[in-house]
Amino acid sequence: MNFTIVGPHFGTSTVCTPILRSLPEWFGIEEATLQYSSEIEHLPTFLASISEHTLGFLSLKQHNTFSAEIYVMGVQPEAQRQGMGQALLHATQSWLRQQGVEYLQVKTLGPSHADPNYARTRDFYQAMGFRPLEELLQIWNEQNPCLILIKRL
Numbered sequence: 001m002n003f004t005i006v007g008p009h010f011g012t013s014t015v016c017t018p019i020l021r022s023l024p025e026w027f028g029i030e031e032a033t034l035q036y037s038s039e040i041e042h043l044p045t046f047l048a049s050i051s052e053h054t055l056g057f058l059s060l061k062q063h064n065t066f067s068a069e070i071y072v073m074g075v076q077p078e079a080q081r082q083g084m085g086q087a088l089l090h091a092t093q094s095w096l097r098q099q100g101v102e103y104l105q106v107k108t109l110g111p112s113h114a115d116p117n118y119a120r121t122r123d124f125y126q127a128m129g130f131r132p133l134e135e136l137l138q139i140w141n142e143q144n145p146c147l148i149l150i151k152r153l
């Protein structure tokens with residue numbers, strides 16, 4: 001698949017929100033989607049597009065000089081498993097490395113929750129070199145165990 005990766009850009013919620021809405025198995029709670037949408041607007045975001053049509057994105061939070069976090073990422077269902085997520089991540093990693101950032105983390109639903117969709121999400125991050133650090137019940141809540149994954153850049 002031929003796509004282009006651009007970024008980081010700001011003010012991208014208009015193009016990223018439809019991607020969140022195309023993924024209801026992950027982002028099905030309207031209140032949470034609106035929260036993502038409003039935060040994405042102010043975060044550095046990489047976009048994956050085919051002829052002006054954005055099909056994937058990755059938004060970042062930089063916590064300090066040494067570490068950053070994938071705040072949220074998504075690829076439209078019909079474009080998944082064709083290398084877009086990996087390309088978004090590679091662009092993000094090289095941009096962070098250029099600035100001397102050493103660690104990249106991501107928080108996702110942990111393995112003690114049975115959701116099969118988030119199991120695939122964890123498979124993606126693991127294939128991309130992330131390693132599970134710790135599952136915590138205090139970050140979200142007991143029904144939504146939060147797994148912190150980390151990668152050395």
Ligand SMILES: CC(C)(COP(=O)(O)OP(=O)(O)OC[C@H]1O[C@@H](n2cnc3c(N)ncnc32)[C@H](O)[C@@H]1OP(=O)(O)O)[C@@H](O)C(=O)NCCC(=O)NCCS
Nearest residue numbers: 072073074075080081082083084085086120121123124127
């Ligand atoms: C997770 C996500 C961003 C990955 O993007 P993608 O473009 O589908 O991933 P890629 O095609 O770049 O996959 C790269 C590698 O990751 C692994 N991988 C990706 N999806 C996988 C899956 N469903 N099951 C197992 N491994 C998977 C594979 O090793 C894959 O390489 P391969 O296809 O050569 O075997 C995308 O599937 C998605 O949007 N998921 C729903 C939302 C989500 O989970 N967001 C992250 C939480 S914030």
